[in-house]
Amino acid sequence: xxxxxxxxxxxxxxxxxxxxxxxxxxxxxxxxxxxxxxxxxxxxxxxxxxxxxxxxxxxxxxxxxxxxxxxxxxxxxxxxxxxxxxxxxxxxxxxxxxxxxxxxxxxxxxxxxxxxxxxxxxxxxxxxxxxxxxxxxxxxxxxxxxxxxxxxxxxxxxxxxxxxxxxxxxxxxxxxxxxxxxxxxxxxxxxxxx
Amino acid sequence: xxxxxxxxxxxxxxxxxxxxxxxxxxxxxxxxxxxxxxxxxxxxxxxxxxxxxxxxxxxxxxxxxxxxxxxxxxxxxxxxxxxxxxxxxxxxxxxxxxxxxxxxxxxxxxxxxxxxxxxxxxxxxxxxxxxxxxxxxxxxxxxxxxxxxxxxxxxxxxxxxxxxxxxxxxxxxxxxxxxxxxxxxxxxxxxxxxxxxxxxxxxxxxxxxxxxxxxxxxxxxxxxxxxxxxxxxxxxxxxxxxxxxxxxxxxxxxxxxxxxxxxxxxxxxxxxxxxxxxxxxxxxxxxxxxxxxxxxxxxxxxxxxxxxxxxxxxxxxxxxxxxxxxxxxxxxxxxxxxxxxxxxxxxxxxxxxxxxxxxxxxxxxxxxxxxxxxxxxxxxxxxxxxxxxxxxxxxxxxxxxxxxxxxxxxxxxxxxxxxxxxxxxxxxxxxxxxxxxxxxxxxxxxxxxxxxxxxxxxxxxxxxxx
Numbered sequence: 001x002x003x004x005x006x007x008x009x010x011x012x013x014x015x016x017x018x019x020x021x022x023x024x025x026x027x028x029x030x031x032x033x034x035x036x037x038x039x040x041x042x043x044x045x046x047x048x049x050x051x052x053x054x055x056x057x058x059x060x061x062x063x064x065x066x067x068x069x070x071x072x073x074x075x076x077x078x079x080x081x082x083x084x085x086x087x088x089x090x091x092x093x094x095x096x097x098x099x100x101x102x103x104x105x106x107x108x109x110x111x112x113x114x115x116x117x118x119x120x121x122x123x124x125x126x127x128x129x130x131x132x133x134x135x136x137x138x139x140x141x142x143x144x145x146x147x148x149x150x151x152x153x154x155x156x157x158x159x160x161x162x163x164x165x166x167x168x169x170x171x172x173x174x175x176x177x178x179x180x181x182x183x184x185x186x187x188x189x190x191x192x193x194x
Numbered sequence: 195x196x197x198x199x200x201x202x203x204x205x206x207x208x209x210x211x212x213x214x215x216x217x218x219x220x221x222x223x224x225x226x227x228x229x230x231x232x233x234x235x236x237x238x239x240x241x242x243x244x245x246x247x248x249x250x251x252x253x254x255x256x257x258x259x260x261x262x263x264x265x266x267x268x269x270x271x272x273x274x275x276x277x278x279x280x281x282x283x284x285x286x287x288x289x290x291x292x293x294x295x296x297x298x299x300x301x302x303x304x305x306x307x308x309x310x311x312x313x314x315x316x317x318x319x320x321x322x323x324x325x326x327x328x329x330x331x332x333x334x335x336x337x338x339x340x341x342x343x344x345x346x347x348x349x350x351x352x353x354x355x356x357x358x359x360x361x362x363x364x365x366x367x368x369x370x371x372x373x374x375x376x377x378x379x380x381x382x383x384x385x386x387x388x389x390x391x392x393x394x395x396x397x398x399x400x401x402x403x404x405x406x407x408x409x410x411x412x413x414x415x416x417x418x419x420x421x422x423x424x425x426x427x428x429x430x431x432x433x434x435x436x437x438x439x440x441x442x443x444x445x446x447x448x449x450x451x452x453x454x455x456x457x458x459x460x461x462x463x464x465x466x467x468x469x470x471x472x473x474x475x476x477x478x479x480x481x482x483x484x485x486x487x488x489x490x491x492x493x494x495x496x497x498x499x500x501x502x503x504x505x506x507x508x509x510x511x512x513x514x515x516x517x518x519x520x521x522x523x524x525x526x527x528x529x530x531x532x533x534x535x536x537x538x539x540x541x542x543x544x545x546x547x548x549x550x551x552x553x554x555x556x557x558x559x560x561x562x563x564x565x566x567x568x569x570x571x572x573x574x575x576x577x578x579x580x581x582x583x584x585x586x587x588x589x590x591x592x593x594x595x596x597x598x599x600x601x602x603x604x605x606x607x608x609x610x611x612x613x614x615x616x617x618x619x620x621x622x623x624x625x626x627x628x629x630x631x632x633x634x635x636x637x638x639x640x641x642x643x644x645x646x647x648x649x650x651x652x653x654x655x656x657x658x659x660x
Contacts, residue, residue: 015511015512016511016512016515017512018393018394018493018512020493020624020626022624022626022627022628022629023626023627023628026628026632027605027606027607027629028606028607030231030259030260030607031231031260031276031278031279031281031282031607032234032278032282033234033235033238033281033282033285034234034235035235045627045628045632045633050614050632050633074512075394076393076394076397076427079393079394079427079493080329080424080624080626081328081329081624082232082327082328082329082331082343082344082345083231083232083345084232084235084327084345084346084347102394102397104394104397104427105397105398105427105429106329106343106344106345106424106429109344109345109348110345110346110347113345113347113348114347159218159361160215160216160217161216161217161218161359164216172347172351172359173239173243173347173350173351173354173355175359176220176351176354176355176357176359177354177355179210179211179220179355179357180355182210182211182220183210183220183222183248183355183356183357186210186222187222187356190207190222192457192458192461194224194225194252194319194322
C-alpha cells in the first residue's frame with residue numbers, strides 16, 4: 001500500500017442515511033475469491049434497474065460524477081455486514097475517501113486497512129457537503145483536516161496509528177508480526193489456556 | 195481495586211501489548227471461526243508472505259454462507275447455485291487442507307452456521323475473545339465472551355498472529371427490567387431495543403445486557419439478543435455468565451472436561467460487572483410492556499409493535515424512501531400486509547427453540563395458499579434434534595419446506611432468495627434493501643410471528659395461536 005497524504009477532488013453525494021454494506025456490494029457478488037474487479041458491482045441495485053439499465057437519477061450515473069474520488073454520504077454510512085468487499089468495491093470504482101457525519105465501526109476499520117480514508121465531520125459541515133454536491137474539497141490526511149471551497153478548514157478525528165499507517169503506507173500485518181515474541185510470551189504466561 | 199465491568203475484565207486479560215496514545219493494543223484471540231466467504235483473500239495474503247496459520251487449534255473452519263440447503267452429495271450439486279459459489283467452497287477445502295485446518299465440511303454432522311456451531315460444540319466459552327469474518331459474531335457474547343466481527347484483512351492478521359490491533363471501545367449498559375410477558379420472545383425484545391437506541395446507537399460501544407429480564411432468559415434467547423447487537427451499531431454485546439450458561443456448556447464436545455471443567459467454572463463465575471462499576475452510556479427498558487415486534491422499513495431500527503400503526507416520518511427523505519421500497523403505509527399496522535414468503539432460520543433464530551416455536555404455531559395448521567415457507571435449521575445438529583422431536587413432520591405437514599443447515603435466505607447467497615417485490619416475514623437479522631434477493635421486501639419478526647404470518651397469509655400476531 002502506498003502512502004496517502006492529500007486527496008483533492010470534487011465530491012459525489014449520496015444523501016441517504018444508513019447506507020448499509022448490502023447496498024454497497026450485494027451478497028450475490030461475494031462469491032469471488034479475489035479483491036479485484038468489484039467496482040462494476042458497486043451499488044449495483046441502486047445504479048441499475050431490473051433490466052440492467054443505468055438509473056439516470058442515481059448520483060454515480062451522472063456525468064458530473066466522473067473523476068470524483070470523494071464520496072459524501074448520509075449519516076451512519078457502511079452499517080451492517082463486516083464484508084471488506086465494501087471498501088474494495090468503492091476503491092475499485094475509484095473512490096479514495098468517504099465523508100459522513102458517522103461511519104459504522106467495522107466498515108471504518110476495513111476502509112483504513114485498505115487506504116480508503118474515512119472522514120467523519122460535524123453536522124453543519126456534513127449538511128453543507130450534502131447541499132453542495134460537486135464541491136471541490138481537499139482532505140489533508142497528515143493534519144486530519146478537510147478544506148472546503150470557501151476556505152473553511154475543518155478538523156476530523158482519526159486515530160494516531162491509523163493516520164500514521166495511511167500516510168506512510170504501512171502494512172499493519174508487518175507491524176503486528178513485530179510483536180511475535182510478546183505474543184509467544186503471552187501464550188506461555190497466561191493463567192489459563194483456551 | 196476499582197470496580198470494573200465484565201467487558202473490562204475480558205479485555206484486560208487478553209492484552210499482549212497495551213495501547214498507547216500512538217498505538218493500539220495487541221489483543222489476543224482465543225477462538226477464530228472462519229467460513230468460505232470472507233477468508234479466501236486472507237489465505238492469499240498468508241501465501242504471499244509464506245506464513246503458516248499460527249494456531250490451527252484455535253481456528254474453527256466451516257462452510258455456511260454460500261452452501262445449498264438442499265441435500266448435497268457432490269460438488270456437481272453445488273454448481274447448481276453458481277459456478278463461482280462452488281469454486282469458493284472448493285477453495286475453502288483447499289485452504290484448510292494446505293494450512294492444516296480441521297474443516298467441518300459437507301457430510302460432517304457438526305456443520306452449521308458459524309454462530310450456531312461455536313456454542314453448540316462448546317467452543318464458545320465465557321471469558322474468551324472470539325472473532326469471525328462476520329458481523330453477527332456478537333452472538334457469542336451471550337456466554338460472557340468478548341466477540342466481534344472483523345474484515346478479511348483482520349482475518350489474515352488473526353490467522354498469522356492470533357492477535358488483532360484494537361483500540362479499547364466504550365461501554366453501553368442496556369438494562370432490561372421486569373418480566374417478559376408470555377408469548378413474547380427474545381427477538382421481540384432485541385427489536386424493541388434497536389428501535390429505542392437506533393441502528394447507530396451502539397457505534398463505538400460494547401453492550402452489556404443486564405437486568406432481571408435478561409437473567410431469566412435461556413441461552414438460545416440470550417444468543418438471539420447478542421446476535422443483533424451489530425444491528426444497533428455495536429460490534430459486541432455481552433451477558434454475564436451464570437448457572438444457565440454453565441449448565442448449557444456442560445458435557446459439550448469442546449467444553450473443558452474433568453478437573454479443567456471445575457477450574458473453568460470457578461473462573462467463569464467471577465466474570466461479572468462489579469457493583470459500582472460505570473458504563474460510558476446506559477439505557478433502560480421495561481420488558482413487561484413488550485409486545486410482538488415487526489419491522490416496517492429497511493433497517494432493523496424501523497420497528498413497531500404488531501398492532502401499532504407504522505409511524506409517519508414527516509419530511510424525512512430517508513424514511514420515505516424506506517416506506518416506498520417496502521410499499522408500506524404510515525398510520526396502518528403491519529398486519530394489513532399480505533405475505534408471500536416466510537423464512538425461519540439464520541444465526542439469529544435458527545436454533546432448536548426457534549424451530550420448536552415455529553412448529554408449535556404450525557401444529558394442526560396449514561401454510562396459507564400462495565405463501566412459500568422455508569424452515570432452515572442453523573446446524574445439522576439442530577436438524578437432527580428437531581427431527582428427533584418430530585418437528586420436521588409438523589413443518590412438512592403444514593406445507594412448509596424443511597432444509598439442510600445454512601445461512602440460506604437470510605443473505606440469499608446460496609440460491610434461496612425472495613423474488614423481487616415479494617414480501618417476506620423473516621426471523622433473520624437484516625431487512626436491508628435487497629438483502630434477501632433483488633427487490634425483496636423483508637419484515638423481521640420472531641419465529642412465532644413468522645409462523646403465524648405463514649398460516650394467516652398476512653403479517654399476524656402469534657398470540658392469536660395458543
